[in-house]
Amino acid sequence: MTHDQLRATFAALADPTRRAILQRLLSGEASVAQLAEPFEMTMRAVSKHIGVLEAAGLVTRSRDAQRRPSRIRAEPLAEVDMWLESYRRLWHRRFRRLDERLATLQRKRRAGEKQR
């Protein structure tokens, strides 16, 4: 179940325009016309992108208001964050190892400078 949700989330996020739409929605809900403006896209193209975001649960649209503004939903993104958790340890470990290697190099360089 989570697999299918992650699949829909990642597939929706792969498109840069959809990520830009989400970013815009961070500063508040917006109608299709408002979303179409900065992207120089047709309303139809933007509607399609919103449809994909809505199907992935990344966006909700109010049913009542006539302009049907889109609103960002945080849950699928929080799920991506949870999925990343086991990998976070990996890069923290690797970046720490890199830091240690750099520190060793610096110590060696300083020791070399003293000997000169």
Next chain:
Amino acid sequence: MTHDQLRATFAALADPTRRAILQRLLSGEASVAQLAEPFEMTMRAVSKHIGVLEAAGLVTRSRDAQRRPSRIRAEPLAEVDMWLESYRRLWHRRFRRLDERLATLQRKRRAGEKQR
């Protein structure tokens, strides 16, 4: 540039088999044969998935060894983590608001119980 990297990363992660391969690589490098085993897939199908992961920079394969083991790369995942940062504030804010609402409800319930 980052857009294209994120596009490749998200597209690669959309597939559950590719996420499972990455998870397996968390416990160490593995050959195609080793990766094919638990998934009950042909070597050819697994090779294709590894190719997509490699193209997205999520996996590297050593050029010298004959079995060419795959190794997970953390960088693209660290980039997804950075991308999530601006959205993290969003769900923390929303979850906090939900907590506050629940706390208010509990206070009201307790006040109601005392009056009885």
